[in-house]
Amino acid sequence: MSTDDNQRKESAASSLPLTRRHLVQLGTLGLASAMFPASNAPAQSLTQHVPAAFAKLRNKAALNIGILIFPGIDQIDFTGPFEVLVRVPGAKIHIIGTQADPVRDYNGLVLTPEMTLADTPELDLLVVPGGPGQQALMQDEQVLEFIRRYHATGKPLFSVCTGALLCGGAGILHERRATTHWSTIALLPYFGAIAVDQRVVIDDEIVSAAGVTAGIDGALIIAALLRGDAAAQRIQLGIQYAPEPPFQAGLPSTAPADVLDDVTAKIKPLTESRLQTAKAYAAQMKGRTD
Numbered sequence: 001m002s003t004d005d006n007q008r009k010e011s012a013a014s015s016l017p018l019t020r021r022h023l024v025q026l027g028t029l030g031l032a033s034a035m036f037p038a039s040n041a042p043a044q045s046l047t048q049h050v051p052a053a054f055a056k057l058r059n060k061a062a063l064n065i066g067i068l069i070f071p072g073i074d075q076i077d078f079t080g081p082f083e084v085l086v087r088v089p090g091a092k093i094h095i096i097g098t099q100a101d102p103v104r105d106y107n108g109l110v111l112t113p114e115m116t117l118a119d120t121p122e123l124d125l126l127v128v129p130g131g132p133g134q135q136a137l138m139q140d141e142q143v144l145e146f147i148r149r150y151h152a153t154g155k156p157l158f159s160v161c162t163g164a165l166l167c168g169g170a171g172i173l174h175e176r177r178a179t180t181h182w183s184t185i186a187l188l189p190y191f192g193a194i195a196v197d198q199r200v201v202i203d204d205e206i207v208s209a210a211g212v213t214a215g216i217d218g219a220l221i222i223a224a225l226l227r228g229d230a231a232a233q234r235i236q237l238g239i240q241y242a243p244e245p246p247f248q249a250g251l252p253s254t255a256p257a258d259v260l261d262d263v264t265a266k267i268k269p270l271t272e273s274r275l276q277t278a279k280a281y282a283a284q285m286k287g288r289t290d
Contacts, residue, residue: 053156053205054225057124063091063226066123068163069113070098070143072133075105076212077160081127084219087235089227096120098143106132117146125222126150129215130162130181132270137166138277144170151206158222159208160215165274167206168193169281177203181211182252183264183271190278192285216241 050058057063065085069078086093097103097113104110128147137143147170151157159167164180167173168191177194179185179201188195200218201208207225209218220241224232236242249255255263264271 050225051156051202051204053154054222057156057226058228060124061090063088063124064094064121065091065125065127066094066096066120067127068096068098068129068143068146069103069111070133070137071103072131072136073103073105073111073129074131074161074212075107075109075111077129077131077163077215078105078111078127080213080215081129081158081160081219083239084216084223084235085125085127087238088223089231094120094123098137098140117142120146123150123155125156125158125226128157128159128163128166130160130165134162134166135270135273135277138169138281148172154205156205156207156222156225158218159206160218161209161211162274164188164193164208165191165278167208169277172206176206177201178206178208179210179214180208183211183267184274185210187274187278190282213243 065088067078067082067085082093085091095112095114097116100113100116102110102112126147143166147157147167151167151170151172157167157172159178159180161181162184164173164178165184165187167178168188171191173188174192175194177196178188179196179198180188185195185197199210199214200221202221202225207218207222209215220232220236223235249259252260
């Protein structure tokens with residue numbers, strides 16, 4: 001082998017993505033990452049065991065998939081999974097609004113619901129996205145009850161980013177493993193959940209994805225659980241999902257310190273508001289058990 005070939009191999013090896021370190025630094029909240037476990041389980045291993053709720057849908061020809069949208073949603077929490085799930089064989093997507101009128105996402109993009117909560121047909125999968133607008137819904141009993149009623153059917157539910165906090169507010173994450181955006185993962189125990197620092201987490205019928213773009217990963221895993229690995233791989237190839245991020249700044253543990261400080265400071269008011277909501281929920285639950 002030539003010297004040039006060796007140099008090319010060494011260069012390629014040095015450009016491989018960094019290994020994910022399971023340390024979430026939440027200086028805003030002053031909480032240590034040691035309060036929740038971490039896992040390095042590769043996505044491929046998550047489809048080896050199909051939870052019963054998904055197995056029941058494997059041979060169902062037509063699947064009704066509902067995605068909740070609301071003012072202040074982060075649109076990628078919705079559109080990322082949508083681009084995957086709409087390609088699942090037999091899937092029909094229903095865009096469910098918390099209001100009948102079009103809504104604007106956090107950055108101003110207009111999204112139009114097809115129906116309201118009351119008009120939603122029977123679903124086989126419910127997707128609950130997140131975004132800053134999630135905080136305004138944490139005490140919206142109509143939305144929380146909608147999530148509760150669906151969850152009571154025992155069918156699969158998929159939360160993306162801070163959609164997990166909405167699920168927590170609905171009371172369906174008690175003693176369940178879940179993940180969410182790095183800035184709020186430490187809040188999950190306030191809702192009785194077991195916080196897991198992992199990009200996608202499966203706990204029986206509940207699948208949760210971490211922040212924003214993790215929704216694409218989660219949706220591909222759900223596609224595999226519903227229709228098999230090959231179906232999910234065809235979808236992945238069709239959308240050319242082969243991310244090669246130009247920077248390794250996607251996690252608090254790999255981002256430069258000044259970048260982490262800047263982002264943490266920017267979202268501090270929202271993070272503190274979410275913390276107060278989580279504490280209030282925990283206090284309410286404790287009051288009911290005392």
